[in-house]
Amino acid sequence: MKRFLTLTATAAVLASALMTSGCIMVNGADMSDEAAWHGNNAQPFDAARDDCDERTESRDAFRACMAEKGWTRN
Numbered sequence: 001m002k003r004f005l006t007l008t009a010t011a012a013v014l015a016s017a018l019m020t021s022g023c024i025m026v027n028g029a030d031m032s033d034e035a036a037w038h039g040n041n042a043q044p045f046d047a048a049r050d051d052c053d054e055r056t057e058s059r060d061a062f063r064a065c066m067a068e069k070g071w072t073r074n
Contacts, residue, residue: 042070 034045042048052065063073 036073037066037071038074039069039071045071 037045039045048066048069048071052062052069056062056065066073
């Protein structure tokens with residue numbers, strides 16, 4: 001019986017960890033969502049994103065900064 005309770009508790013912890021990590025990934029995807037950006041002869045995406053993130057405060061300014069680096073978002 002004790003072994004069953006330990007197994008059940010372990011399964012509950014693992015299930016909780018998986019659900020939480022899935023939520024983090026979904027929320028994080030909204031921030032960078034690299035698939036929505038398209039570039040032609042653009043600077044490397046990660047460097048452009050990091051630089052624009054540091055230099056801008058609004059979403060519109062961020063998009064303008066990325067456009068200067070060759071990236072557009074659909």
